[in-house]
Amino acid sequence: MLRKVLIANRGEIAVRVIRACRELGIEAVAVHSEADANALHVRLADRAVCIGPAPSAESYLNVPAIIAAAEISGADSIHPGYGFLSENAEFADICGQCGLSFIGPTPSNMKQWGEKVPARALARSLGIPLLPGTKVLSGPDHAVREAEKIGYPVILKASAGGGGRGMKIVRDSATLHRVFPQAQAEAVAGFKNGDLYLERFVEEPRHIEFQIIADGDGDARVLGERECSIQRRHQKLLEEAPSVAVTQEMRADVGATIKRAMKESGYTSAGTLEFLLDERGHLYFMEMNTRIQVEHPVTEEVTGVDLVVEQIRIAGGEGLSIPADREIPTRGHSIECRINAEDPETFAPWPGLITEFHPPGGAGVRVDGGVYGGWRVPSHYDSLLLKLITHGASRPEAIAKMERALRETLIGGIRTNVPLHLEIIRNEDFRSGRLSTKFLERLRGSRAA
Protein backbone atom coordinates (compact mmCIF):
# COMPACT_ATOMS: atom_id res chain seq x y z
CA MET A 1 0.00 0.00 0.00
CA LEU A 2 1.17 3.52 -0.64
CA ARG A 3 2.62 5.41 2.30
CA LYS A 4 2.50 9.07 1.43
CA VAL A 5 0.51 10.64 -1.40
CA LEU A 6 1.24 14.05 -2.83
CA ILE A 7 -1.88 15.62 -4.32
CA ALA A 8 -0.95 17.64 -7.38
CA ASN A 9 -4.12 19.69 -7.34
CA ARG A 10 -6.16 22.13 -5.32
CA GLY A 11 -9.69 22.96 -4.20
CA GLU A 12 -12.37 20.39 -3.57
CA ILE A 13 -10.65 17.48 -5.35
CA ALA A 14 -7.53 17.92 -3.25
CA VAL A 15 -9.70 17.75 -0.14
CA ARG A 16 -11.42 14.69 -1.59
CA VAL A 17 -8.14 12.84 -2.07
CA ILE A 18 -6.89 13.86 1.39
CA ARG A 19 -10.05 12.34 2.86
CA ALA A 20 -9.47 9.03 1.06
CA CYS A 21 -5.86 9.01 2.27
CA ARG A 22 -6.98 9.66 5.84
CA GLU A 23 -9.41 6.77 5.72
CA LEU A 24 -6.66 4.48 4.47
CA GLY A 25 -4.17 5.67 7.08
CA ILE A 26 -1.95 7.19 4.41
CA GLU A 27 -0.18 10.54 4.84
CA ALA A 28 -1.28 13.32 2.54
CA VAL A 29 0.99 16.05 1.18
CA ALA A 30 -0.59 19.15 -0.29
CA VAL A 31 1.07 21.47 -2.75
CA HIS A 32 -0.13 25.00 -3.22
CA SER A 33 0.53 28.28 -4.94
CA GLU A 34 1.05 31.44 -2.91
CA ALA A 35 -2.58 32.38 -3.61
CA ASP A 36 -3.73 29.17 -1.93
CA ALA A 37 -1.53 29.45 1.16
CA ASN A 38 -4.56 29.27 3.45
CA ALA A 39 -6.72 27.01 1.32
CA LEU A 40 -8.65 24.18 2.92
CA HIS A 41 -6.58 21.42 1.32
CA VAL A 42 -3.42 23.00 2.77
CA ARG A 43 -4.95 23.15 6.24
CA LEU A 44 -6.14 19.55 6.16
CA ALA A 45 -3.03 17.92 4.77
CA ASP A 46 -0.33 16.39 6.94
CA ARG A 47 2.27 18.47 5.13
CA ALA A 48 2.04 21.36 2.70
CA VAL A 49 4.63 22.66 0.25
CA CYS A 50 4.44 25.99 -1.54
CA ILE A 51 5.43 25.37 -5.13
CA GLY A 52 5.07 28.71 -6.86
CA PRO A 53 3.27 31.98 -7.41
CA ALA A 54 -0.42 32.17 -8.22
CA PRO A 55 -0.43 31.50 -11.99
CA SER A 56 -1.14 27.82 -12.66
CA ALA A 57 1.67 27.55 -15.20
CA GLU A 58 4.13 28.39 -12.45
CA SER A 59 2.52 26.31 -9.73
CA TYR A 60 -0.06 23.56 -10.32
CA LEU A 61 1.27 22.90 -13.81
CA ASN A 62 4.91 23.29 -12.77
CA VAL A 63 6.21 19.75 -13.12
CA PRO A 64 9.71 20.29 -11.68
CA ALA A 65 8.28 22.06 -8.64
CA ILE A 66 5.78 19.28 -8.03
CA ILE A 67 8.38 16.54 -8.37
CA ALA A 68 10.75 18.51 -6.11
CA ALA A 69 7.94 18.81 -3.56
CA ALA A 70 7.50 15.03 -3.66
CA GLU A 71 11.22 14.66 -3.13
CA ILE A 72 11.50 16.95 -0.12
CA SER A 73 8.31 15.64 1.50
CA GLY A 74 9.19 11.99 1.00
CA ALA A 75 6.01 11.21 -0.92
CA ASP A 76 5.98 7.87 -2.75
CA SER A 77 3.06 8.64 -5.05
CA ILE A 78 1.14 11.44 -6.74
CA HIS A 79 -2.59 11.82 -7.24
CA PRO A 80 -3.20 14.33 -10.02
CA GLY A 81 -6.91 14.98 -9.37
CA TYR A 82 -8.72 16.22 -12.48
CA GLY A 83 -7.68 19.00 -14.87
CA PHE A 84 -4.10 20.32 -14.48
CA LEU A 85 -1.68 17.42 -15.11
CA SER A 86 -4.17 14.58 -14.67
CA GLU A 87 -4.23 13.56 -18.33
CA ASN A 88 -0.66 14.53 -19.16
CA ALA A 89 1.10 11.36 -20.29
CA GLU A 90 4.54 12.98 -20.05
CA PHE A 91 3.90 13.89 -16.42
CA ALA A 92 2.73 10.36 -15.61
CA ASP A 93 5.87 9.08 -17.29
CA ILE A 94 8.12 11.47 -15.36
CA CYS A 95 6.54 10.32 -12.11
CA GLY A 96 7.40 6.74 -12.98
CA GLN A 97 10.97 7.67 -13.87
CA CYS A 98 11.36 9.48 -10.54
CA GLY A 99 10.17 6.43 -8.65
CA LEU A 100 6.76 7.91 -7.81
CA SER A 101 3.57 5.91 -8.32
CA PHE A 102 1.13 7.87 -10.46
CA ILE A 103 -2.40 7.28 -9.15
CA GLY A 104 -4.25 6.98 -12.39
CA PRO A 105 -4.00 5.34 -15.78
CA THR A 106 -0.69 4.54 -17.43
CA PRO A 107 0.98 6.91 -19.93
CA SER A 108 0.10 4.38 -22.60
CA ASN A 109 -3.61 4.39 -21.59
CA MET A 110 -3.59 8.18 -21.84
CA LYS A 111 -1.97 8.23 -25.25
CA GLN A 112 -4.37 5.61 -26.58
CA TRP A 113 -7.55 7.12 -25.20
CA GLY A 114 -6.66 10.75 -24.57
CA GLU A 115 -6.73 12.13 -28.09
CA LYS A 116 -10.11 11.93 -29.74
CA VAL A 117 -9.19 10.67 -33.21
CA PRO A 118 -7.04 7.71 -32.11
CA ALA A 119 -9.56 7.02 -29.33
CA ARG A 120 -12.39 6.78 -31.83
CA ALA A 121 -10.37 4.37 -33.96
CA LEU A 122 -9.56 2.26 -30.92
CA ALA A 123 -13.20 2.32 -29.75
CA ARG A 124 -14.39 1.24 -33.19
CA SER A 125 -11.94 -1.66 -33.25
CA LEU A 126 -13.23 -2.77 -29.85
CA GLY A 127 -16.87 -2.74 -30.91
CA ILE A 128 -17.93 0.42 -29.09
CA PRO A 129 -20.62 2.21 -31.12
CA LEU A 130 -19.57 5.52 -32.65
CA LEU A 131 -21.24 8.50 -34.22
CA PRO A 132 -20.61 8.45 -37.91
CA GLY A 133 -17.44 10.47 -38.28
CA THR A 134 -14.04 10.81 -39.91
CA LYS A 135 -10.36 10.52 -39.18
CA VAL A 136 -8.12 13.60 -39.40
CA LEU A 137 -9.13 15.68 -42.41
CA SER A 138 -6.58 16.66 -45.00
CA GLY A 139 -8.33 19.88 -46.01
CA PRO A 140 -11.65 21.63 -46.74
CA ASP A 141 -12.36 19.56 -49.88
CA HIS A 142 -11.85 16.32 -47.99
CA ALA A 143 -14.10 17.70 -45.25
CA VAL A 144 -16.92 18.49 -47.68
CA ARG A 145 -16.71 15.05 -49.32
CA GLU A 146 -16.95 13.34 -45.94
CA ALA A 147 -19.73 15.60 -44.68
CA GLU A 148 -21.86 14.76 -47.69
CA LYS A 149 -21.42 11.06 -46.90
CA ILE A 150 -22.32 11.50 -43.22
CA GLY A 151 -25.18 13.89 -43.82
CA TYR A 152 -25.68 17.38 -42.42
CA PRO A 153 -25.67 18.82 -39.85
CA VAL A 154 -22.08 17.97 -38.94
CA ILE A 155 -19.70 19.24 -36.31
CA LEU A 156 -16.08 20.14 -37.05
CA LYS A 157 -13.82 19.38 -34.08
CA ALA A 158 -10.18 19.69 -33.03
CA SER A 159 -8.64 16.29 -32.34
CA ALA A 160 -6.65 17.68 -29.42
CA GLY A 161 -9.47 19.84 -28.09
CA GLY A 162 -11.76 19.46 -25.12
CA GLY A 163 -14.03 21.25 -22.66
CA GLY A 164 -16.20 22.45 -25.51
CA ARG A 165 -13.50 24.43 -27.24
CA GLY A 166 -12.52 24.16 -30.89
CA MET A 167 -15.94 22.97 -32.18
CA LYS A 168 -18.07 24.34 -35.02
CA ILE A 169 -21.51 23.17 -36.13
CA VAL A 170 -21.92 23.28 -39.90
CA ARG A 171 -25.13 22.82 -41.83
CA ASP A 172 -24.00 23.02 -45.47
CA SER A 173 -20.97 22.54 -47.70
CA ALA A 174 -20.35 26.21 -48.53
CA THR A 175 -20.09 27.08 -44.85
CA LEU A 176 -17.86 24.07 -44.19
CA HIS A 177 -15.45 25.14 -46.91
CA ARG A 178 -15.33 28.64 -45.44
CA VAL A 179 -14.89 27.81 -41.73
CA PHE A 180 -12.38 24.99 -42.17
CA PRO A 181 -9.24 27.22 -42.21
CA GLN A 182 -10.59 29.29 -39.28
CA ALA A 183 -11.18 26.17 -37.24
CA GLN A 184 -7.69 24.95 -38.04
CA ALA A 185 -6.10 28.23 -36.91
CA GLU A 186 -8.11 28.16 -33.67
CA ALA A 187 -7.02 24.59 -33.01
CA VAL A 188 -3.37 25.49 -33.42
CA ALA A 189 -3.79 28.51 -31.14
CA GLY A 190 -5.74 26.62 -28.51
CA PHE A 191 -4.13 23.19 -28.45
CA LYS A 192 -0.92 23.49 -30.51
CA ASN A 193 -2.43 20.93 -32.89
CA GLY A 194 -4.35 21.80 -36.04
CA ASP A 195 -5.82 18.33 -36.70
CA LEU A 196 -9.55 18.45 -37.36
CA TYR A 197 -12.21 15.78 -37.81
CA LEU A 198 -15.95 15.71 -38.49
CA GLU A 199 -18.87 13.95 -36.85
CA ARG A 200 -22.60 13.75 -37.40
CA PHE A 201 -24.22 16.35 -35.22
CA VAL A 202 -27.17 15.29 -33.08
CA GLU A 203 -29.42 18.28 -32.40
CA GLU A 204 -30.88 17.30 -29.01
CA PRO A 205 -28.58 14.74 -27.48
CA ARG A 206 -28.27 13.64 -23.91
CA HIS A 207 -24.79 13.42 -22.49
CA ILE A 208 -24.42 9.94 -20.94
CA GLU A 209 -21.15 8.72 -19.53
CA PHE A 210 -20.07 5.38 -18.07
CA GLN A 211 -17.71 5.05 -15.12
CA ILE A 212 -15.10 2.35 -15.27
CA ILE A 213 -12.48 1.24 -12.80
CA ALA A 214 -9.83 -1.35 -13.59
CA ASP A 215 -6.89 -2.83 -11.75
CA GLY A 216 -4.74 -3.11 -14.88
CA ASP A 217 -4.46 -6.79 -14.27
CA GLY A 218 -7.52 -8.11 -16.02
CA ASP A 219 -10.20 -6.92 -13.60
CA ALA A 220 -12.35 -4.11 -15.01
CA ARG A 221 -15.77 -2.99 -13.75
CA VAL A 222 -18.38 -0.76 -15.24
CA LEU A 223 -20.13 1.16 -12.46
CA GLY A 224 -23.13 2.38 -14.35
CA GLU A 225 -23.80 5.62 -16.11
CA ARG A 226 -24.28 9.29 -15.28
CA GLU A 227 -26.41 11.81 -17.11
CA CYS A 228 -24.66 15.15 -17.50
CA SER A 229 -26.90 16.91 -20.01
CA ILE A 230 -27.22 20.13 -18.05
CA GLN A 231 -24.26 22.13 -19.32
CA ARG A 232 -23.33 25.64 -20.13
CA ARG A 233 -20.88 26.06 -23.01
CA HIS A 234 -20.01 22.38 -22.64
CA GLN A 235 -19.14 22.81 -18.95
CA LYS A 236 -21.26 20.50 -16.80
CA LEU A 237 -23.39 22.06 -14.11
CA LEU A 238 -25.59 19.32 -12.72
CA GLU A 239 -25.16 15.57 -13.00
CA GLU A 240 -27.13 12.54 -11.89
CA ALA A 241 -27.02 8.77 -11.70
CA PRO A 242 -28.66 6.77 -13.13
CA SER A 243 -30.10 8.32 -16.29
CA VAL A 244 -33.86 8.13 -16.76
CA ALA A 245 -33.27 7.62 -20.47
CA VAL A 246 -31.07 4.52 -20.15
CA THR A 247 -32.91 1.21 -19.84
CA GLN A 248 -31.50 -1.80 -18.03
CA GLU A 249 -31.08 -3.47 -21.41
CA MET A 250 -29.04 -0.59 -22.84
CA ARG A 251 -26.98 -0.48 -19.68
CA ALA A 252 -26.17 -4.18 -19.75
CA ASP A 253 -25.47 -4.15 -23.47
CA VAL A 254 -23.11 -1.18 -23.63
CA GLY A 255 -21.70 -2.09 -20.23
CA ALA A 256 -20.56 -5.50 -21.44
CA THR A 257 -18.93 -3.99 -24.54
CA ILE A 258 -17.11 -1.37 -22.49
CA LYS A 259 -15.92 -3.90 -19.93
CA ARG A 260 -14.43 -6.10 -22.64
CA ALA A 261 -12.84 -3.04 -24.28
CA MET A 262 -11.21 -1.92 -21.04
CA LYS A 263 -9.79 -5.36 -20.40
CA GLU A 264 -8.51 -5.75 -23.93
CA SER A 265 -6.87 -2.33 -24.02
CA GLY A 266 -5.23 -2.92 -20.65
CA TYR A 267 -6.79 0.13 -19.00
CA THR A 268 -5.80 0.85 -15.41
CA SER A 269 -7.48 2.93 -12.70
CA ALA A 270 -10.53 5.14 -13.12
CA GLY A 271 -11.86 6.42 -16.39
CA THR A 272 -15.05 7.65 -18.00
CA LEU A 273 -16.40 6.94 -21.46
CA GLU A 274 -18.61 9.75 -22.72
CA PHE A 275 -21.48 9.07 -25.08
CA LEU A 276 -24.25 10.96 -26.81
CA LEU A 277 -27.70 9.44 -26.61
CA ASP A 278 -29.83 10.42 -29.58
CA GLU A 279 -33.59 10.78 -29.78
CA ARG A 280 -33.91 7.20 -30.97
CA GLY A 281 -32.15 5.71 -27.93
CA HIS A 282 -28.82 5.01 -29.62
CA LEU A 283 -25.61 5.57 -27.68
CA TYR A 284 -22.59 6.90 -29.57
CA PHE A 285 -19.09 7.06 -28.10
CA MET A 286 -17.60 10.55 -28.06
CA GLU A 287 -14.42 10.45 -26.01
CA MET A 288 -12.78 8.95 -22.98
CA ASN A 289 -11.51 10.86 -19.97
CA THR A 290 -8.52 9.09 -18.51
CA ARG A 291 -8.86 10.47 -14.99
CA ILE A 292 -11.23 10.73 -12.03
CA GLN A 293 -14.00 13.19 -12.91
CA VAL A 294 -15.64 16.02 -11.02
CA GLU A 295 -18.99 14.22 -10.91
CA HIS A 296 -17.70 10.89 -9.61
CA PRO A 297 -19.65 11.26 -6.30
CA VAL A 298 -23.02 10.47 -7.83
CA THR A 299 -21.69 7.10 -8.96
CA GLU A 300 -20.25 6.54 -5.49
CA GLU A 301 -23.61 7.30 -3.91
CA VAL A 302 -25.56 4.81 -6.01
CA THR A 303 -22.95 2.03 -5.94
CA GLY A 304 -21.38 2.38 -2.50
CA VAL A 305 -17.92 2.25 -4.10
CA ASP A 306 -15.30 4.83 -3.07
CA LEU A 307 -13.58 5.53 -6.38
CA VAL A 308 -10.64 7.48 -4.99
CA VAL A 309 -9.92 4.76 -2.43
CA GLU A 310 -10.02 2.20 -5.24
CA GLN A 311 -7.60 4.32 -7.29
CA ILE A 312 -5.17 4.49 -4.39
CA ARG A 313 -5.48 0.76 -3.78
CA ILE A 314 -4.84 -0.01 -7.44
CA ALA A 315 -1.75 2.21 -7.50
CA GLY A 316 -0.50 0.51 -4.38
CA GLY A 317 -0.82 -2.90 -5.99
CA GLU A 318 -3.77 -3.96 -3.82
CA GLY A 319 -6.37 -4.51 -6.54
CA LEU A 320 -10.04 -3.59 -6.30
CA SER A 321 -11.91 -4.04 -3.05
CA ILE A 322 -15.15 -4.55 -4.97
CA PRO A 323 -16.12 -8.23 -4.58
CA ALA A 324 -15.34 -10.19 -7.71
CA ASP A 325 -17.96 -11.78 -9.94
CA ARG A 326 -20.58 -9.38 -8.81
CA GLU A 327 -22.11 -6.70 -10.93
CA ILE A 328 -22.63 -3.72 -8.72
CA PRO A 329 -26.32 -2.98 -8.49
CA THR A 330 -27.18 0.66 -8.20
CA ARG A 331 -29.32 1.79 -5.30
CA GLY A 332 -31.60 4.75 -5.57
CA HIS A 333 -30.76 7.99 -7.32
CA SER A 334 -28.13 10.66 -6.82
CA ILE A 335 -27.81 14.24 -8.04
CA GLU A 336 -24.85 16.62 -7.90
CA CYS A 337 -24.89 20.39 -8.24
CA ARG A 338 -21.62 22.19 -8.92
CA ILE A 339 -21.61 25.32 -6.81
CA ASN A 340 -19.43 27.92 -8.50
CA ALA A 341 -18.26 31.37 -7.44
CA GLU A 342 -20.04 33.20 -10.22
CA ASP A 343 -22.97 35.49 -10.87
CA PRO A 344 -26.03 33.26 -11.38
CA GLU A 345 -27.32 35.48 -14.20
CA THR A 346 -24.27 36.57 -16.14
CA PHE A 347 -21.91 33.73 -15.12
CA ALA A 348 -19.20 36.32 -14.43
CA PRO A 349 -16.63 34.79 -12.07
CA TRP A 350 -16.90 36.14 -8.52
CA PRO A 351 -13.70 35.70 -6.51
CA GLY A 352 -13.49 37.37 -3.11
CA LEU A 353 -13.81 36.86 0.61
CA ILE A 354 -16.34 34.31 1.84
CA THR A 355 -17.71 36.13 4.85
CA GLU A 356 -20.02 33.37 6.04
CA PHE A 357 -20.29 29.74 5.13
CA HIS A 358 -22.93 27.29 6.23
CA PRO A 359 -23.15 24.11 4.18
CA PRO A 360 -26.31 22.01 4.18
CA GLY A 361 -26.62 18.69 5.98
CA GLY A 362 -29.06 16.03 6.98
CA ALA A 363 -29.84 12.59 5.63
CA GLY A 364 -28.79 11.96 2.07
CA VAL A 365 -26.83 15.18 1.71
CA ARG A 366 -23.10 15.16 0.95
CA VAL A 367 -20.87 18.21 0.55
CA ASP A 368 -17.52 17.83 -1.22
CA GLY A 369 -16.02 21.25 -0.74
CA GLY A 370 -12.82 23.18 -0.75
CA VAL A 371 -13.87 26.34 1.05
CA TYR A 372 -14.57 27.74 4.50
CA GLY A 373 -15.83 30.95 6.05
CA GLY A 374 -13.10 33.57 6.11
CA TRP A 375 -11.28 32.24 3.08
CA ARG A 376 -10.61 34.48 0.12
CA VAL A 377 -11.46 32.78 -3.16
CA PRO A 378 -8.57 33.56 -5.52
CA SER A 379 -9.16 34.78 -9.05
CA HIS A 380 -6.57 32.61 -10.75
CA TYR A 381 -8.35 29.26 -10.95
CA ASP A 382 -11.67 27.77 -11.92
CA SER A 383 -14.74 28.88 -10.02
CA LEU A 384 -15.81 25.56 -8.47
CA LEU A 385 -16.28 26.03 -4.71
CA LEU A 386 -17.99 22.83 -3.72
CA LYS A 387 -20.18 20.00 -4.96
CA LEU A 388 -23.53 19.43 -3.36
CA ILE A 389 -24.62 15.83 -3.73
CA THR A 390 -27.86 14.20 -2.64
CA HIS A 391 -28.96 10.60 -2.59
CA GLY A 392 -32.50 9.29 -2.31
CA ALA A 393 -34.37 6.07 -2.85
CA SER A 394 -35.88 7.56 -6.02
CA ARG A 395 -35.25 10.48 -8.34
CA PRO A 396 -38.06 12.60 -6.84
CA GLU A 397 -36.59 12.01 -3.39
CA ALA A 398 -33.08 13.00 -4.52
CA ILE A 399 -34.60 16.12 -6.08
CA ALA A 400 -36.53 17.02 -2.92
CA LYS A 401 -33.35 16.68 -0.86
CA MET A 402 -31.41 18.81 -3.33
CA GLU A 403 -34.00 21.56 -3.21
CA ARG A 404 -33.92 21.51 0.57
CA ALA A 405 -30.12 21.46 0.63
CA LEU A 406 -29.78 24.34 -1.82
CA ARG A 407 -32.15 26.41 0.30
CA GLU A 408 -30.05 25.74 3.41
CA THR A 409 -26.78 26.65 1.73
CA LEU A 410 -25.30 29.94 2.89
CA ILE A 411 -22.26 31.37 1.17
CA GLY A 412 -21.90 35.03 2.04
CA GLY A 413 -19.64 37.71 0.60
CA ILE A 414 -19.48 36.39 -2.96
CA ARG A 415 -22.00 35.46 -5.59
CA THR A 416 -22.68 31.82 -6.39
CA ASN A 417 -24.87 29.88 -8.78
CA VAL A 418 -27.08 28.47 -6.00
CA PRO A 419 -30.07 30.48 -7.31
CA LEU A 420 -29.55 29.00 -10.77
CA HIS A 421 -29.48 25.48 -9.38
CA LEU A 422 -32.72 26.14 -7.50
CA GLU A 423 -34.28 27.27 -10.73
CA ILE A 424 -33.13 24.09 -12.49
CA ILE A 425 -34.23 21.78 -9.69
CA ARG A 426 -37.70 23.36 -9.64
CA ASN A 427 -38.10 23.29 -13.39
CA GLU A 428 -40.89 21.09 -14.75
CA ASP A 429 -38.86 19.67 -17.63
CA PHE A 430 -36.06 18.78 -15.24
CA ARG A 431 -38.46 17.10 -12.83
CA SER A 432 -40.01 15.09 -15.65
CA GLY A 433 -36.56 14.03 -16.85
CA ARG A 434 -36.92 15.83 -20.17
CA LEU A 435 -33.28 16.69 -20.59
CA SER A 436 -30.85 17.34 -23.41
CA THR A 437 -27.71 19.39 -23.78
CA LYS A 438 -29.98 22.23 -24.90
CA PHE A 439 -31.69 22.30 -21.48
CA LEU A 440 -29.91 25.30 -20.01
CA GLU A 441 -30.21 27.32 -23.20
CA ARG A 442 -33.96 26.75 -23.08
CA LEU A 443 -34.19 27.62 -19.41
CA ARG A 444 -32.43 30.90 -19.95
CA GLY A 445 -34.38 31.65 -23.08
CA SER A 446 -37.71 31.28 -21.33
CA ARG A 447 -36.86 33.72 -18.54
CA ALA A 448 -38.27 37.19 -18.38
CA ALA A 449 -34.96 38.90 -17.66
Added chain:
Amino acid sequence: MEIDIKQIRELMKAMKQLGVNELELEGNEQRIFMRRGQGVPMGPTTVVQTGPASVMPPAAPTPAVAITPAAVPKTEAKDDPKATFITSPFVGTFYTAPSPDSAPFVSVGDTIAVGSVLCIVEAMKLMNEIESEISGKILEILVENGKAVEYGDNLFKVTKS
Protein backbone atom coordinates in the same frame (compact mmCIF):
# COMPACT_ATOMS: atom_id res chain seq x y z
CA MET B 1 2.40 51.00 7.67
CA GLU B 2 2.36 51.18 11.44
CA ILE B 3 2.92 48.34 13.82
CA ASP B 4 0.73 48.70 16.90
CA ILE B 5 2.60 46.75 19.54
CA LYS B 6 -0.22 47.27 22.02
CA GLN B 7 -2.75 45.62 19.69
CA ILE B 8 -0.41 42.70 19.07
CA ARG B 9 0.10 42.22 22.81
CA GLU B 10 -3.66 42.24 23.38
CA LEU B 11 -4.13 39.67 20.65
CA MET B 12 -1.41 37.48 22.13
CA LYS B 13 -3.06 37.67 25.55
CA ALA B 14 -6.46 36.86 24.11
CA MET B 15 -5.10 33.91 22.19
CA LYS B 16 -3.47 32.51 25.30
CA GLN B 17 -6.60 33.03 27.39
CA LEU B 18 -8.94 31.45 24.90
CA GLY B 19 -6.56 28.65 24.00
CA VAL B 20 -6.50 29.77 20.40
CA ASN B 21 -3.46 28.55 18.45
CA GLU B 22 -3.92 30.38 15.19
CA LEU B 23 -5.29 33.81 14.50
CA GLU B 24 -5.74 35.51 11.19
CA LEU B 25 -6.97 39.05 10.69
CA GLU B 26 -7.63 40.67 7.40
CA GLY B 27 -8.21 44.27 6.47
CA ASN B 28 -8.34 45.96 3.14
CA GLU B 29 -4.81 45.36 2.02
CA GLN B 30 -3.13 43.99 5.07
CA ARG B 31 -3.31 40.79 6.90
CA ILE B 32 -1.78 39.44 10.06
CA PHE B 33 -1.24 35.81 10.84
CA MET B 34 -0.20 34.64 14.29
CA ARG B 35 0.50 31.15 15.48
CA ARG B 36 1.13 30.14 19.05
CA GLY B 37 3.12 27.28 20.50
CA GLN B 38 5.08 24.35 19.01
CA GLY B 39 8.24 26.43 19.16
CA VAL B 40 7.37 28.29 15.96
CA PRO B 41 8.17 31.98 16.32
CA MET B 42 5.31 34.41 15.74
CA GLY B 43 5.55 35.99 12.35
CA PRO B 44 3.43 39.11 12.13
CA THR B 45 3.90 40.95 8.89
CA THR B 46 1.77 44.07 9.08
CA VAL B 47 -0.97 45.14 11.40
CA VAL B 48 -4.53 45.20 10.22
CA GLN B 49 -6.16 48.57 10.48
CA THR B 50 -9.76 47.52 10.09
CA GLY B 51 -11.60 44.38 9.25
CA PRO B 52 -13.38 41.50 10.88
CA ALA B 53 -11.37 39.03 12.88
CA SER B 54 -11.91 35.43 11.96
CA VAL B 55 -10.62 33.27 14.75
CA MET B 56 -9.65 29.76 13.75
CA PRO B 57 -10.42 26.96 16.18
CA PRO B 58 -7.35 25.41 17.86
CA ALA B 59 -5.38 23.75 15.09
CA ALA B 60 -4.77 20.02 15.13
CA PRO B 61 -1.08 19.24 15.79
CA THR B 62 0.87 19.72 12.58
CA PRO B 63 4.41 18.61 13.27
CA ALA B 64 5.92 19.37 9.89
CA VAL B 65 6.01 22.45 7.71
CA ALA B 66 3.95 25.37 8.98
CA ILE B 67 1.34 26.96 6.76
CA THR B 68 2.99 29.88 5.00
CA PRO B 69 0.97 33.09 5.27
CA ALA B 70 0.13 34.76 1.96
CA ALA B 71 3.03 37.14 2.26
CA VAL B 72 4.46 39.59 -0.21
CA PRO B 73 7.71 38.08 -1.54
CA LYS B 74 9.96 40.71 -0.04
CA THR B 75 8.91 41.97 3.37
CA GLU B 76 10.43 44.83 5.30
CA ALA B 77 12.27 43.77 8.45
CA LYS B 78 11.27 45.60 11.59
CA ASP B 79 14.69 46.69 12.73
CA ASP B 80 16.22 47.84 9.44
CA PRO B 81 14.00 49.56 6.88
CA LYS B 82 16.57 48.98 4.13
CA ALA B 83 16.68 45.25 4.84
CA THR B 84 14.93 42.86 2.56
CA PHE B 85 14.76 39.13 1.98
CA ILE B 86 15.94 37.00 -0.88
CA THR B 87 13.45 34.19 -1.33
CA SER B 88 13.67 30.79 -2.95
CA PRO B 89 12.40 30.58 -6.53
CA PHE B 90 12.41 26.79 -6.38
CA VAL B 91 11.30 23.89 -4.24
CA GLY B 92 14.22 21.72 -3.18
CA THR B 93 17.14 21.30 -0.85
CA PHE B 94 19.20 24.35 0.13
CA TYR B 95 22.97 24.16 -0.05
CA THR B 96 25.29 26.97 1.02
CA ALA B 97 28.29 25.69 -0.95
CA PRO B 98 28.90 24.21 -4.40
CA SER B 99 30.01 20.91 -2.89
CA PRO B 100 30.32 19.38 0.60
CA ASP B 101 34.04 20.20 0.74
CA SER B 102 33.97 23.73 -0.69
CA ALA B 103 33.67 27.04 1.03
CA PRO B 104 30.17 28.50 1.07
CA PHE B 105 29.19 30.86 -1.74
CA VAL B 106 28.52 33.69 0.71
CA SER B 107 28.92 34.41 4.42
CA VAL B 108 27.35 36.93 6.76
CA GLY B 109 28.83 40.35 6.06
CA ASP B 110 29.73 39.62 2.43
CA THR B 111 28.99 42.18 -0.25
CA ILE B 112 26.97 40.83 -3.13
CA ALA B 113 26.32 42.16 -6.62
CA VAL B 114 23.60 41.53 -9.16
CA GLY B 115 24.32 38.08 -10.52
CA SER B 116 26.37 36.87 -7.53
CA VAL B 117 25.68 33.19 -6.90
CA LEU B 118 24.33 32.91 -3.36
CA CYS B 119 23.43 29.26 -2.93
CA ILE B 120 22.14 26.15 -4.62
CA VAL B 121 18.60 24.80 -4.43
CA GLU B 122 18.71 21.23 -5.61
CA ALA B 123 15.84 19.15 -6.84
CA MET B 124 15.91 15.86 -8.70
CA LYS B 125 19.70 15.92 -8.83
CA LEU B 126 19.60 19.27 -10.65
CA MET B 127 21.70 21.92 -8.92
CA ASN B 128 19.98 25.27 -9.44
CA GLU B 129 22.32 28.14 -8.66
CA ILE B 130 20.43 31.05 -7.16
CA GLU B 131 21.76 34.40 -8.32
CA SER B 132 21.17 37.66 -6.53
CA GLU B 133 18.91 40.20 -8.19
CA ILE B 134 20.23 43.01 -6.05
CA SER B 135 23.52 44.41 -4.86
CA GLY B 136 24.05 44.74 -1.14
CA LYS B 137 25.27 42.93 1.93
CA ILE B 138 24.34 39.61 3.56
CA LEU B 139 22.93 40.17 7.05
CA GLU B 140 21.76 36.67 7.85
CA ILE B 141 21.58 33.22 6.30
CA LEU B 142 18.14 31.96 7.28
CA VAL B 143 18.17 28.32 6.23
CA GLU B 144 20.47 25.56 7.45
CA ASN B 145 22.61 23.78 4.90
CA GLY B 146 20.83 20.69 3.60
CA LYS B 147 17.34 21.72 4.67
CA ALA B 148 14.30 21.63 2.41
CA VAL B 149 12.90 24.90 1.11
CA GLU B 150 9.64 25.79 -0.60
CA TYR B 151 8.86 28.42 -3.21
CA GLY B 152 8.94 31.83 -1.53
CA ASP B 153 10.83 30.78 1.63
CA ASN B 154 13.20 33.44 2.98
CA LEU B 155 16.81 32.37 2.32
CA PHE B 156 18.88 35.45 3.08
CA LYS B 157 18.29 38.68 4.92
CA VAL B 158 20.19 41.38 3.08
CA THR B 159 20.52 45.13 2.93
CA LYS B 160 20.31 46.75 -0.44
CA SER B 161 23.02 49.20 -1.36
